[in-house]
Amino acid sequence: MSQDEAGDLNDALSALEAWRGARSWARVAVASAKEAVPVGPRQVYLSTFYEMRRIEYALQAASSRPDTEDPRPDPWAQPIEQPDEAKEHHRVSLPLSGRLHLDCGLCFASGDVECATCQGEGSIGGGKSRRRCPSCRGAGRQDCESCRGSGGVYGRPVAVSEIKRCERMQISEASDLPVDALLELLDEEREGDVVQSHESERITEVPRRRGGYRDAARDKELDAIVAKLARDPGVPEGGQIRRQRLEVRAVPAWRVTLNDEQTVFVYGTPPRVSPKRALQSPLGKLVSLFIRSD
Ligand SMILES: [Zn+2]
Numbered sequence: 001m002s003q004d005e006a007g008d009l010n011d012a013l014s015a016l017e018a019w020r021g022a023r024s025w026a027r028v029a030v031a032s033a034k035e036a037v038p039v040g041p042r043q044v045y046l047s048t049f050y051e052m053r054r055i056e057y058a059l060q061a062a063s064s065r066p067d068t069e070d071p072r073p074d075p076w077a078q079p080i081e082q083p084d085e086a087k088e089h090h091r092v093s094l095p096l097s098g099r100l101h102l103d104c105g106l107c108f109a110s111g112d113v114e115c116a117t118c119q120g121e122g123s124i125g126g127g128k129s130r131r132r133c134p135s136c137r138g139a140g141r142q143d144c145e146s147c148r149g150s151g152g153v154y155g156r157p158v159a160v161s162e163i164k165r166c167e168r169m170q171i172s173e174a175s176d177l178p179v180d181a182l183l184e185l186l187d188e189e190r191e192g193d194v195v196q197s198h199e200s201e202r203i204t205e206v207p208r209r210r211g212g213y214r215d216a217a218r219d220k221e222l223d224a225i226v227a228k229l230a231r232d233p234g235v236p237e238g239g240q241i242r243r244q245r246l247e248v249r250a251v252p253a254w255r256v257t258l259n260d261e262q263t264v265f266v267y268g269t270p271p272r273v274s275p276k277r278a279l280q281s282p283l284g285k286l287v288s289l290f291i292r293s294d
Pocket residue numbers: 115116117118119120121122123133134135136137138139140141
């Protein structure tokens with residue numbers, strides 16, 4: 001057995017021990033194992049910080065509905081500056097000059113809304129005590145509070161910018177992994193250690209480190225995953241990307257061959273086992289850990 005192989009077996013067995021240690025109540029056992037092969041799944045995360053803008057209005061009732069609404073300002077045409085290092089949820093607002101005559105959005109410019117007392121019925125109470133609604137006097141409608149019945153409002157515009165973040169994740173090097181393990185690792189919990197991270201305005205490919213060991217097939221798969229994430233990073237329509245962060249995490253995982261030739265996978269942080277019941281032993285049975293040395 002080479003040094004690497006012995007190291008893998010030791011690491012896999014410590015992970016199995018940790019897994020068992022967390023389950024003493026379950027009477028699970030770790031059988032002796034003769035081989036552990038790393039199966040190397042990686043979680044590839046692409047986080048995107050983006051800016052959203054909108055116009056908010058401080059409203060005041062107008063005396064009438066406008067014949068034509070005043071044109072609404074374009075939030076992206078306003079001189080709002082977000083600091084370069086602005087974090088998620090950072091908000092900047094800029095009050096704009098002027099006052100716009102607009103349709104009332106609450107009543108769709110009709111001037112009235114459904115009566116809140118009778119829910120538009122025009123009457124309240126049941127059976128013999130049913131009587132005309134005192135709030136709307138039987139009309140079922142009441143004046144809109146926002147425009148006081150005129151159908152029109154004045155709005156003082158404020159341009160608002162907010163930094164938001166979205167994230168997508170894919171798994172690479174997963175071909176040897178059982179499906180249940182793969183699904184768990186796709187559950188967007190961060191596993192293992194960061195082996196590569198990179199931040200820039202826009203990430204479209206995997207930055208290469210100079211020198212070092214490189215595996216062409218592995219690089220190609222990672223490139224394809226990053227390209228896919230970059231094509232659709234999850235930014236909603238209207239969002240402007242400001243910067244992105246790529247994070248590649250190595251998930252500890254091994255395919256372990258036990259001495260009885262059974263194969264189990266141990267993977268993740270904290271360690272889990274697949275198939276789930278592979279190492280459950282009958283009540284009271286305790287199999288000690290034994291590494292075959294040949
Ligand atoms: Zn009413």
